[in-house]
Amino acid sequence: MSHIPPRKTKPDDKERRFYVSAPSSCYLQLQQEAVQRGTDLWTLGGAVLRSWLEAGCPDLGFQAQPPEQPSSPPPSSSPLAHDQGAGQ
Numbered sequence: 001m002s003h004i005p006p007r008k009t010k011p012d013d014k015e016r017r018f019y020v021s022a023p024s025s026c027y028l029q030l031q032q033e034a035v036q037r038g039t040d041l042w043t044l045g046g047a048v049l050r051s052w053l054e055a056g057c058p059d060l061g062f063q064a065q066p067p068e069q070p071s072s073p074p075p076s077s078s079p080l081a082h083d084q085g086a087g088q
Contacts, residue, residue, distance in 0.1 A: 017042055 022030075027041075034044040052060070 015046075020045065 030045060030048075031041050034041045037044060052058070
């Protein structure tokens with residue numbers, strides 16, 4: 001029967017290749033950029049992902065949409081607003 005191996009204090013951090021999905025135009029741009037930098041697509045892609053992770057995974061290129069403003073102001077929570085309407 002096999003057992004669960006103990007955790008390593010410093011596991012190996014091996015280079016690994018994996019697939020990502022992107023439009024053809026993005027793939028081509030990254031490939032061209034890799035050539036201009038004297039490296040290959042895998043290495044450049046990994047460096048870009050690593051930099052993004054080290055930066056805390058910022059939302060690059062995305063801007064949060066401002067919250068929609070209601071078409072009418074919210075009702076007042078002031079007791080005076082309720083009293084004035086009741087006296088009419």
